[in-house]
Amino acid sequence: MAATLKDIASELGISITTVSRGLAGYDDVAAETRQRIQETAASLGYKPNILARRLQKQRTDTLGFIMPTFGPRFSDPFFSEFIAGIGNEAAEQEYDLLVSTHAPESEQEKQAYARATQRGWVDGLIVIRTRENDSRIQHLHEQNFPFVVFGRTNLPFDYPYVDEDGVAGMRLLVQHLADLGHQRIGFIMPPAGLMFSQYRLQGYYETMAANNLPVAPEWIVEGDLTQRSGAEAAEHLLAVQPRVTAVICGNDLMAMGAINQMQQNGLTVGIDIAVAGFDDIPASAYSNPPLTTLHQPIYDIGRQTCAMLIDIVNGRAPENPSVLLTPTLIVRASSGSSIL
Amino acid sequence: MAATLKDIASELGISITTVSRGLAGYDDVAAETRQRIQETAASLGYKPNILARRLQKQRTDTLGFIMPTFGPRFSDPFFSEFIAGIGNEAAEQEYDLLVSTHAPESEQEKQAYARATQRGWVDGLIVIRTRENDSRIQHLHEQNFPFVVFGRTNLPFDYPYVDEDGVAGMRLLVQHLADLGHQRIGFIMPPAGLMFSQYRLQGYYETMAANNLPVAPEWIVEGDLTQRSGAEAAEHLLAVQPRVTAVICGNDLMAMGAINQMQQNGLTVGIDIAVAGFDDIPASAYSNPPLTTLHQPIYDIGRQTCAMLIDIVNGRAPENPSVLLTPTLIVRASSGSSIL
DNA sequence: TTGAAAGCGCTAACAC
DNA sequence: GTGTTAGCGCTTTCAA
Numbered sequence: 001m002a003a004t005l006k007d008i009a010s011e012l013g014i015s016i017t018t019v020s021r022g023l024a025g026y027d028d029v030a031a032e033t034r035q036r037i038q039e040t041a042a043s044l045g046y047k048p049n050i051l052a053r054r055l056q057k058q059r060t061d062t063l064g065f066i067m068p069t070f071g072p073r074f075s076d077p078f079f080s081e082f083i084a085g086i087g088n089e090a091a092e093q094e095y096d097l098l099v100s101t102h103a104p105e106s107e108q109e110k111q112a113y114a115r116a117t118q119r120g121w122v123d124g125l126i127v128i129r130t131r132e133n134d135s136r137i138q139h140l141h142e143q144n145f146p147f148v149v150f151g152r153t154n155l156p157f158d159y160p161y162v163d164e165d166g167v168a169g170m171r172l173l174v175q176h177l178a179d180l181g182h183q184r185i186g187f188i189m190p191p192a193g194l195m196f197s198q199y200r201l202q203g204y205y206e207t208m209a210a211n212n213l214p215v216a217p218e219w220i221v222e223g224d225l226t227q228r229s230g231a232e233a234a235e236h237l238l239a240v241q242p243r244v245t246a247v248i249c250g251n252d253l254m255a256m257g258a259i260n261q262m263q264q265n266g267l268t269v270g271i272d273i274a275v276a277g278f279d280d281i282p283a284s285a286y287s288n289p290p291l292t293t294l295h296q297p298i299y300d301i302g303r304q305t306c307a308m309l310i311d312i313v314n315g316r317a318p319e320n321p322s323v324l325l326t327p328t329l330i331v332r333a334s335s336g337s338s339i340l
Numbered sequence: 341m342a343a344t345l346k347d348i349a350s351e352l353g354i355s356i357t358t359v360s361r362g363l364a365g366y367d368d369v370a371a372e373t374r375q376r377i378q379e380t381a382a383s384l385g386y387k388p389n390i391l392a393r394r395l396q397k398q399r400t401d402t403l404g405f406i407m408p409t410f411g412p413r414f415s416d417p418f419f420s421e422f423i424a425g426i427g428n429e430a431a432e433q434e435y436d437l438l439v440s441t442h443a444p445e446s447e448q449e450k451q452a453y454a455r456a457t458q459r460g461w462v463d464g465l466i467v468i469r470t471r472e473n474d475s476r477i478q479h480l481h482e483q484n485f486p487f488v489v490f491g492r493t494n495l496p497f498d499y500p501y502v503d504e505d506g507v508a509g510m511r512l513l514v515q516h517l518a519d520l521g522h523q524r525i526g527f528i529m530p531p532a533g534l535m536f537s538q539y540r541l542q543g544y545y546e547t548m549a550a551n552n553l554p555v556a557p558e559w560i561v562e563g564d565l566t567q568r569s570g571a572e573a574a575e576h577l578l579a580v581q582p583r584v585t586a587v588i589c590g591n592d593l594m595a596m597g598a599i600n601q602m603q604q605n606g607l608t609v610g611i612d613i614a615v616a617g618f619d620d621i622p623a624s625a626y627s628n629p630p631l632t633t634l635h636q637p638i639y640d641i642g643r644q645t646c647a648m649l650i651d652i653v654n655g656r657a658p659e660n661p662s663v664l665l666t667p668t669l670i671v672r673a674s675s676g677s678s679i680l
Numbered sequence: 681t682t683g684a685a686a687g688c689g690c691t692a693a694c695a696c
Numbered sequence: 697g698t699g700t701t702a703g704c705g706c707t708t709t710c711a712a
Contacts, residue, residue: 101423108431121390256626
C-alpha cells in the first residue's frame, strides 16, 4: 500500500534513479522532471523507507541508551530529565534514540549490550551509572564501539566521558556543615559498587580529615538510592550514640526518606539535626524543610553527553573528551544554621 | 571489518543461503555443515546485520514512544516509571523502543509523528497525555497506523487504550474529604487541554454536587503539573475568603508545591488545611506530611499498554481494547482527620 | 539530463 | 542437503 520509488517511476515512465535524485533535490535533474516527480510523490503519499536508506548508507542515525533500572517501582526523576536532555539533543541533530531498560549487571543487560554493538542496531551508545571495573565500558572498548559515558570508572584506558566532580561536591557540602559547627557527620552512601559513591565517599573522608574531624565507621550506612532505603539508613544512624548532628545523603531521594524517618522519631530537621542531599531534583526545593543539596545540571549533562557521542560517531574528535563539572552547593533550611 | 554471511560462505566455499539456514537452525542443513558454519561464524565474530534482516522481513520490531516534555527542567518521576514499564515489556517480547521528546503541540512533535508513521521506522506507537480532539490520535487513525493510547480523547471513533478512571478516582477523594466534614474544597487542576484534567474536574464537580456542596469558581485554579505551579496556585487559593479547608491537586507534584506554600504561610497541613494529590509517586509517602493521594499503577499501565500494542502490530486482537482502571485511595496525614 | 546496473546484507521460494 | 535466483527499497557510480 505504501508507495515506493518504483511506483513513482513506473507511474511517470522514468527510471528509479531519476526519481531518487529528483526527490533528493540534486540539481542534475530537469526542473520540469523534478516538478512532476514531486507532484506524483505527493499524490501517491510517498514516504521513503528509512530501513532501506539506512542499509544502503550503512548507518542507523540512531543512538542507544540502556537504562539501569532497579525493581518494578522504578521512579527516579533523574532519568526523566536525563532522557529529555539526550532526547532533545539527538532530535536537534536528527538522530533517533533507542532506549532499553535492564537491571544492572543482569544477564539481560549483557545481552542488550551485545545486541546493541551489532551492526545496524545503533551508531553509538550512552552509558550511565558507572560501576567498578565497569564491564559495559570494557566491552565497548574492546569492540571499539562508539560510546560516551556519564560517569567514570577505574579501567586502565581512556574513554570519552562527562562527569560530575563528586569529590569537589562533597568537599563543598562537608565544609559547609563543618563551618556550621558540626563534628559528627554521618553519610548515607549510595551503593558501593557505583563509582559515584566512591567519589562522594572520598570527598567526605578527605574533607572530614581536612577539618580534623574523626569518622566513626558506624556513621557510614549504605542505601540503594530510594526513599525507603534512606529512611532505613536514618533509623540505623539515629541509634548510634553519641548521635550524629548532621547526615549527608548520597542523593536527594534518600535524603527525603531520611528526613521523613527523623521526623517520625520526633526530630526537627534543620534544628535538631542537619540533613543534606545530592542532585537537587526539583522536589528538593519543595520538601519540608527544603533540602540543602548539590545541584547537578542533569539536563545539560544529557545534552552534552549526547552531543559528544554524535561528534564521535561522525568521526569528529570532541572538543573536550573528559568533561568534569563541579556541582553547586544549594543551601536550604534542612542544614539549619550554626550550632556553635 | 564486520563479518557477513558472504564472508562465512566464501571462507567455507559454500553458498550464502546455506550459511543463512545453518545459522538460523533450520534442520535441512547437514549437521556437519552446520557445525562448520557455526564455528566459522564464531571465529569471524559474525553478527547479523539487523537492518538487512528488517528490510527483508518488512518489520522493524521496534515500538515508538514520543514523550511530551515541557521546558528544559523536565523531571517528572511519572515518566521514568512509565518508560520502565513499556521498556521491560518490550524487551521481554523482543521489541526495541524508540523514544523521542518534544513539546506538546509543537511543530516538531507533528513532524515526529509524521516521520514515525513512515514505513520502516517503527511498527507501532504509544501515545500518552491525551488532549482534547487529540491531533496525534486523529493522525494515526487516519493513517491506519498501529497505536495504543494511555488516556482517552473526545474523537468520534474507537481506538485501543488503557486509562485510569479519573472520575471514579476523584469521587473517592472528594467523598473522603466530604466525609471528614470539609465543605469548601478547592481544586488545583492540571492544564485544561489535557483530557485527564477534564475527567478529574468532572469527578470533582459531580461528587461535590452529590454531597450538596457548592463550588465557587475561585476555588478552581489551573496549574501546569509542576511543583512551582502548585505553589503559585495555592497562593491564589489561600487569598480567597472564606478560605477553603481542603485542596485537591491534579497531581502529586503540584500537591507538594502547594503544601510547601501553605507551610510558608504558616498553615499546618493536615490540621489547618487538608491537601491531597493524584498519582501516588514514591515521594508522596515521604513528604511532610505524607500525602493523601490516588494510586495509579504506572508501571503496570506501561506494561499493559505496551503488551496491547504488540498484540496489535502482530494482528492479534487485544483481549480488551478499552481498559479502564480505578485508582486506589491512599489516605495519609495530609488530609488530616475529621473536622466535624 | 537520464538510465542501467550494482550493491547494502539478508531471507525464502524453488530447483537440483 | 545445498545452490540459484530474486527481491526487500534505496543510493550511487558509471555510461549514454
